[in-house]
Amino acid sequence: MKSFFKYVLATVTGIGIVVVILFIVLIGIVSSAINQLGSSSENLVSANSVLYISLNHMIPERTSTSPLDGLHVPGYGEMKSLGLNDILSRIAAAKEDDRIKGIYLNPTYVNTGMASLKQIREALLDFKKSGKFVVSYSDMYTQKAFYIASVADKIYINPEGSLEFKGLSASVTFLKEALDKLGVEMQVVKVGTYKSAVEPFLLNEMSSANREQMNSYLQSMYRALLTDISASRKISIDSLHQIADAYRIRNADDALRFKFVDGKLYKDELLTMLKKQLGVAEKKELSSISLLDYTGNGQTKTAGARIAVLYAVGDIVDGEGTDENVGGDRISRELRKLRRDDRVKAVVLRVNSPGGSALASDVIAREVALTKKAKPIVVSMGDYAASGGYYISALADSIFAEQETLTGSIGVFGLIPNFQDLLNTKLGIHIDEVQTGKFADLMSSPDRPLSEEERAIIQVEVNRVYQTFMGKVAEGRQMSMQNVDSIGQGRVWTGKQALELGLIDGVGGLQRAVAAAARKANLTEYRIVNYPTIKDPFSSLLGSSKEKIKAWVLEDELAEYRQYIDQLRTVARVSGVQARLPYTVEIR
Known part of the structure; x- marks a missing residue:
């Protein structure tokens, strides 16, 4: 009888959780539909507006259509992101949109790879060809955030803020000792002196060949990054090298001294400055729209090649x-x-x-x-x-x-x-x-x-x-x-x-x-x-809502440790001969 009540309770609890999740999802779908019907970018964008871009979200290749994206799940916040495809197309649309007078960049943590970062930066440079302004402001700039911000006409920072500029680093997570403790031996058969994808399971540090190749491609990336920053900020590459090597920039005063930023401002001072630039009265609100909500005003072709x-x-x-x-x-x-x-x-x-x-x-x-x-x-x-x-x-x-x-x-x-x-x-x-x-x-x-x-x-x-x-x-x-x-x-x-x-x-x-x-x-x-x-939103909901919620929970509970779980899960899925990169290479 005790077992009977235990299973009944478990069933009821499970049903209750499912009902709550579906209710939350339903609210999200309805809200999304209402927003799409009544709040298109055509209606949201006013004349004399500023396009707000933060990029402080996951940046996949394509924007997801799942109704769970942008939904606020109690305890886990709002999960909303924009794909690289839409980021680029919306910046391009803003270039031609007479209602958009400039871009306000507010990057802090830019969560994407270096190549994607370069494409966004190129899109912003192209936007500037229109003659419209790009202004960047943040309380703190990580290296990736500053790389994006460096395209701006003017860069500002919170007086008590910080700017990170110390060079790139790349790391690989090695699991051999952990596997040894578990009693698991990874048997490897490979071709290629530099085929380092298997090293995390065989070694506790990089092989000399892997260290050579990683140093080579990291230096190549670094040269490209310094070249771009040098061109935008008019600081020589040699000077940038020296500043990074000595870790000379640690706070807002350092950033201003070495001309990485153009001024120290609080947020209210920045908004006042933008109002003056756009001719907006001090008592009026600055008209702006987020890149997440902006879709542009161009017409999509429906016929032809x-x-x-x-x-x-x-x-x-x-x-x-x-x-x-x-x-x-x-x-x-x-x-x-x-x-x-x-x-x-x-x-x-x-x-x-x-x-x-x-x-x-x-x-x-x-x-x-x-x-x-x-x-x-x-x-x-x-x-x-x-x-x-x-x-x-x-x-x-x-x-x-x-x-x-x-x-x-x-x-x-x-x-x-x-x-x-x-x-x-x-x-x-x-x-x-x-x-x-x-x-x-x-x-x-x-x-x-x-x-x-x-x-x-x-x-x-x-x-x-x-x-x-x-x-x-x-x-x-x-x-x-x-x-x-x-x-x-x-x-x-x-x-x-x-x-x-x-x-x-x-x-x-x-x-x-x-x-x-x-x-x-x-x-x-x-x-x-x-x-x-x-897939349409409803198919996406039926096919992936469980996985999405699991991902949210995993991300929140494990944070930076999630990569190790993902790495072990990847090993478990591997079958047959593989042609792949190292499982975990982090470039910061």
Whole structure:
């Protein structure tokens, strides 16, 4: 009877939680619908307005349509973000919008990669060509925030604020000692001197080869960052180096002394200044609209030739995948559709992926090659397009990346965990089995190490996949296999380095790739259509609300420790030969 009441109580509690969640979601949907019906940007934007941009939110490649985005969940705050695609398009729209007189930047923590950051910065520079002003103000600037802010005509800081400028650092999280304590041995078979994706499971620090490559691409990124800041703030690159190396900027006074900012102001003083600049009376409110709410006033073309932008974002996985990763079947199917669609005259494959399954990468690469025979296909690389991300790019007509993009990493590996010590010694669990062949349990028995013969078999397959990978690169980039191998071996390069090595064709963001695709298709007028089609809000709700709420809880409870959980979960999902970057590389 006690058990009966326990299960009844658990059921009732579960139903209650579901009802509460659905009620909250319903409120969010209704509020969103009302906002969309009655508060379009056309109605929200007044004449003589300022566009407010903070960027203090997650910046995915594309804006989500889930009704949970922007919803306030009790205890977890509001989760609202804008995709890179909409950030760029809205800044471009504001450039042409006569109601928008300037931009008020308010960045503090900019949560995106260096290549995406560069594209936003370029969009702001383009906005300034209109003659409109860009002013930046923040209580504190992180390095990424200051990099964005450096485009502004004037930069201001709170008198008691701080500005971070000390150079870039990159770190890798190593799990070997933790795995040793758990009794887990990670058995690795790989090709590539620099293929460092497996190092976190084998070592407690970087190998000399990995340290060499990380230092190389970090220095390349740093030079690009200093060059941009130097041009905007009129401070020599040598001076910037010295300031960072000596950590001379620690507070607002230091930032002003070294001309990183133009003044120290409190928020009310900044608003007063903006009112004067716009001719607004002191007692009146400054008219402004957030980039999150602004959609521009341009008309979207609905007919004519199309350039398709196909997004391949996240880990590359076998099968269908989800919206958060690159499913081999799903992306290859999209490429087939676009190849057969007569309205689509060219395809831009937008790749932002650290790689993943070598098999899924090959499936997608095959469709890229077939599409190339039918119509132009150009690759635009985001923050990452490495290993499997480069695999699916190599056969395109042209490849563009930002200087800060991490790419290359031409190499593969196999990862086979051995839980013998954990199961047998620590947990007292033993597995026994019978089999019909000598290798029937190859890579399926979790409680024993690989034999030398089994390891040799796997090594042969890993070598074969590497040869196939190099062959695709050699074909696509018109290189010899020897040349590919010399710049391969799993080594990671920045976009700037990749251009010098012939791995890409040019430096630039998505807009440049689209322009290149248009030229190849002989198009002067066209409209851009994004694929895969984003699910409608209700489908998104039914398919991902549980995952969204779990993600919120995980983010709130674990904060910076979440990366370690994600890393272990990635290991658990890995199967087959992998072509991927190191699991955790943080650049700050």
